[in-house]
Amino acid sequence: MTAQDNGHFLNRPRPWKLAVMGGAYGNVPALQACIDDARHQDCQTMAFIGDAIGCCGHSAEILALINRNFSLLVAGNHEKQVALNQSTCGCGYEVPEDEQAACQAFNIALCGISDDHRHWLLSWPSELLVESPAGRVLLCHGSPERTNEFLYSSQFSKARWRRALEKRQITGFVCTHSGLPWIYRVGVDRFAANCGVVGKPDHDGHTDVHYAILTVSRYGELNVSIRSVRYDEILWAEQLRREGVPDIFISPLETGVWTTGLSSLPESERLVHLGQRPNEMTIRTRHTFQSAPHATHDDCGRSQHPHGESPDPS
Ligand SMILES: [Fe+2]
Numbered sequence: 001m002t003a004q005d006n007g008h009f010l011n012r013p014r015p016w017k018l019a020v021m022g023g024a025y026g027n028v029p030a031l032q033a034c035i036d037d038a039r040h041q042d043c044q045t046m047a048f049i050g051d052a053i054g055c056c057g058h059s060a061e062i063l064a065l066i067n068r069n070f071s072l073l074v075a076g077n078h079e080k081q082v083a084l085n086q087s088t089c090g091c092g093y094e095v096p097e098d099e100q101a102a103c104q105a106f107n108i109a110l111c112g113i114s115d116d117h118r119h120w121l122l123s124w125p126s127e128l129l130v131e132s133p134a135g136r137v138l139l140c141h142g143s144p145e146r147t148n149e150f151l152y153s154s155q156f157s158k159a160r161w162r163r164a165l166e167k168r169q170i171t172g173f174v175c176t177h178s179g180l181p182w183i184y185r186v187g188v189d190r191f192a193a194n195c196g197v198v199g200k201p202d203h204d205g206h207t208d209v210h211y212a213i214l215t216v217s218r219y220g221e222l223n224v225s226i227r228s229v230r231y232d233e234i235l236w237a238e239q240l241r242r243e244g245v246p247d248i249f250i251s252p253l254e255t256g257v258w259t260t261g262l263s264s265l266p267e268s269e270r271l272v273h274l275g276q277r278p279n280e281m282t283i284r285t286r287h288t289f290q291s292a293p294h295a296t297h298d299d300c301g302r303s304q305h306p307h308g309e310s311p312d313p314s
Helices: 003-011 028-040 059-069 077-083 096-110 115-122 158-168 233-242 247-255
Strands: 016-021 045-048 127-132 135-140 172-175 182-186 190-194 209-216 221-229 280-284
Touching: 016 028, 016 127, 028 059, 028 209, 028 221, 028 233, 059 115, 077 096, 077 115, 096 247, 158 172, 158 182, 158 190, 172 221, 182 221, 182 280, 190 221, 233 247
Parallel strands: 016 045, 135 172, 172 190
Antiparallel strands: 016 209, 127 135, 182 190, 209 221, 221 280
């Protein structure tokens, strides 16, 4: 790099970038791959929004990885149940057989939990408000109203969440819990997003895992994107088999198609591996940077999903 280039970059403010991840479920190599990707994307800050532990076991390892890499933490139902010394997962599935499978996974995770872990997890808050250059963003696990609420794309209510965001005067929220990523524009310049989960694929027939990046450009333009990340799922699946993890929890890592939690899914989500979802949205906010060029409030751009044309979520 030349001195001129160096000066050029040093004088240019970097965009504000936050990586948001959830649902690691003890999948150490997948979480490490997402952390590496976020660093490569130049994310200054990383937030983990709950359900660190789960069906893969490796609880101590995954919590150490989170402790080393994430400065913002939000408790999921798993963290809350562990902190309260419960033996049930608290996922809140509608169908009992789905909840039973989730509790089976949770009990695998409990094996590696110490009292020190419980004390630490007890300190994780139920939600966090992050100040961004484009306004306040809420980080939560299930929804802004309930830790174990499943917010599915097909059931998303723009009216409900526009009222909630306006009432709290926040630009948007990011959740995880359901494990299926989506992004919606809410009203003119607010958003809602599910970052997906880093611990298992999103039931679309691909083995990638997902997280979200929030970027605010130097012009105040907020971009929310879902990252798809690859890791060596074959090697990890072999290790989990040797460790005795039941196949219902390993198979989705290898096929990208879920084996549990399906009965509680809305039909369109159950068949999600046949369709596509949007994976990026840009919102030009009115909160800051009033002199920004092109700062109109009705301008929303989005890229195509890697597997085809993005449907319009607005
Ligand atoms: Fe959860």
